[in-house]
Amino acid sequence: MIIVHTPEDGSPVERFDCRSIRTSEASVITSLVTDDLTWQQVKDRLHEDDPDVLRVIAYVIKKRSQPSLRINDFDPPVDALKTKLDxxxxxxxxxxxxxxxxxxxxxxxxxxxxxxxxxxxxxxxxxxxxxxxxxxxGKSPAAPAAPPAPASPTTEESTSSEPSTSGSSPTSSTSTDEPSTT
CATH class of the missing domain: 1.10.10 (Arc Repressor Mutant, subunit A)
Structure with missing residues (x-):
């Protein structure tokens, strides 16, 4: 899950990767939201776009690059924080x-x-x-196998399991997940 912060003032959009949260940060997050929530409840509320949870998670991740940031200094409008699927x-x-x-x-x-x-x-x-x-x-792993479509004259698809020797850039299947921008 990615929390996207779009500041009102036109500052650059920030993305906070929730997969990067450390155990110690999870403890801070649960206590900042409210002391009676479990981490699982926080994650559930994240999926529901709970504004308190979005704010606190974004704050904790943002604090990594801005150690002096205080929670009261990070209070974006509700609509400035959204979750997106990674x-x-x-x-x-x-x-x-x-x-x-x-x-x-x-x-x-x-x-x-x-x-x-x-x-x-x-x-x-x-x-x-x-x-x-x-x-x-029908090419997703869970989909039933379909017969291969004939290749068009302008596009060829490699069926080899050997690495490509072409000078082209890697496809999304060989790309790695991008880290959080903060």
Whole structure:
């Protein structure tokens, strides 16, 4: 899960990767939200976009790069903090969506429309689009095997398990997760 902070003053957008939270930070987060919450309850409230939880988690991660920051100095408007799905969460979604696609008995346009909200929920929209297209094409791991489509004259797809020797950039399947910007 990524918390995206869009400051009102036009400052650069900040992204806080919730996967980077340390155990000691989780303790601080639970005590700053309220002393009677467990870490699991905090995570549940994160998924519900609870403004207190979003603020405290963003604050704790932001404090890494700004040690003198105080909680009262970080009080963005409620709408300035949003959660987005990270790349791994999109891939998990794709596995589940592929199961749904495999049993769907309607027009492909309807299926695409029902799955397209993932694009709004994703932090990396390009990755989400690629995963959505794989799911719809039946190429996601959970999808049933489909016969390979013939290659067009302008695009070739390698079926070799050997590393590519081309000078092109790596694809999203070989890219690594990007760290938090703060």
């Amino acid at each position: 790349r791994r969460e999109i891939e998990t979604w794709a596995d589940l969506a592929a199961e749904k696609v495999a049993t769907f008995d309607g027009p492909p346009e309807v299926m695409e429309l029902s799955l397209s909200p993932i694009l709004d929920a994703a932090d990396d929209v390009d990755h989400a689009k690629a995963m959505l297209q794989k799911v719809l094409a």
